[in-house]
Amino acid sequence: MFEQAFKNIDDILHKDAGCTSELDYTEQSSWLLFLKYLDALEQEKALEAQLEGKKYRYILDADYRWDNWAVPKTEDGRIDHHAALVGDDLRDFVNQRLIPYLHAFKGKARSADTIEYKVGEIFGEIKNKIQSGYNLREVIELVDGLRFGTQTEKHELSHLYEAKIRNMGNAGRNGGEYYTPRPLIRAIVKVVKPTIGERVYDGAAGSAGFLCEAYDFLRAKPNLGTRDLDTLQKRTFFGKEKKSLAYVIAIMNMILHGIEAPNIIHTNTLAENLSDIQERDRYEVILANPPFGGKERAEVQQNFPIKTGETAYLFLQHFIRSLKAGGRGGIVIKSTFLSNTDNASVALRKQLLQECDLHTVLDLPSGTFQGAGVKTVVLFFDKGAPTSKVWYYQLTPGRNLGKTNPLNDADLADFLERQKTFADTVQSWSVDIANIDPVTLDLSVKSPNGGEAVALRSPKAILDEIGALDAQSAALLEEIRGLL
Incomplete structure (x- = not known):
């Protein structure tokens, strides 16, 4: 039922002149899903208050509640x-009254960790792009059919929402910003092993995949008490995200996973001066896939002791600084970081090796990230002691990864097992830091077993990829024509 509703919503948005891509479909369904969720949350809290003989104070005034403006009922x-707004009346109400009203909550909220603040911030960023009030009416009624009442319903919705984010990653020109393969995230979380009471941080949150998977990991722990659940809700997961669309999606994704008021801040993490980060600002666990390839302006680079325009290198400095002593990190980065000879790369490797124990490097195969033609590795490190030995694992799934053949949990099972003991195998080995070049600090993935095993692709796989790339190019050209 939910899956068909999402498909029908996308079909309607595809026909609307204001929505031109999968990114728009996800954005527009997100703000409507959020308001539907908020109404369900308010109804639940009002019922709880009634059962306790108390009066519930609604967040939204009556005119702006879902059941009054979106779907008035008989x-x-x-x-x-007869009472439901439609056409231009509906569109004008949303654009001129509803969204400005909701945006105003940001200034009225008592603190940034409240649902009121999130309402205000989301609707300061989001705009209704659905131009036809008739299309908007159809989408609203489909969203109204979705239910958040049980954990099973929330679980199903969260999976479908993740699928939408994955489709954004596949369709968007910057897909990696929105979607890190969930099997990879789950493996990273299992290695880093956050515990209840530790604070988990992602300063490049994207769609909040790392925070959601960390929440699922901790929520599955046995015998959780009321205090544990409250800690998970309010004092465990923290993130920052620069881009408006990703910020909104991150909030909605965490809500669907079960966190009522996510601690996600809409900000440019790199605008923060590193020297301003104090002990109270540090975290026990950092999990992230920071954007790479970007070029930061000179004024942003001034916030960092190691000056570089490479966004990922600035983020890595931020993460090292933001970890508590004894804290643990799992960070995705381009594999060229391990071997580049420019001053910034060498200086950053030196800092990492001196301030942290870089105990594990997971070398990922090409195709791990859809639409991103770069090789990546995952760095696992503990802060507080220098590195003495690095264990490398070269992931070789035995097939060519792609959109129709993505990374899965089984692909990472051997890595997770071998990493527990830093075992030497055909795919894994250890290197003493004393044996690396002290000048270049080259940490390249160089297997003593003869290099990486590469799976040869079948002619059909090659033709399928060519067809998929042609389709992406055609879609992009169509999108460009629509903007002209």
């Missing part, structure tokens, strides 16, 4: 089409 629970 006494038998059906949508009252």
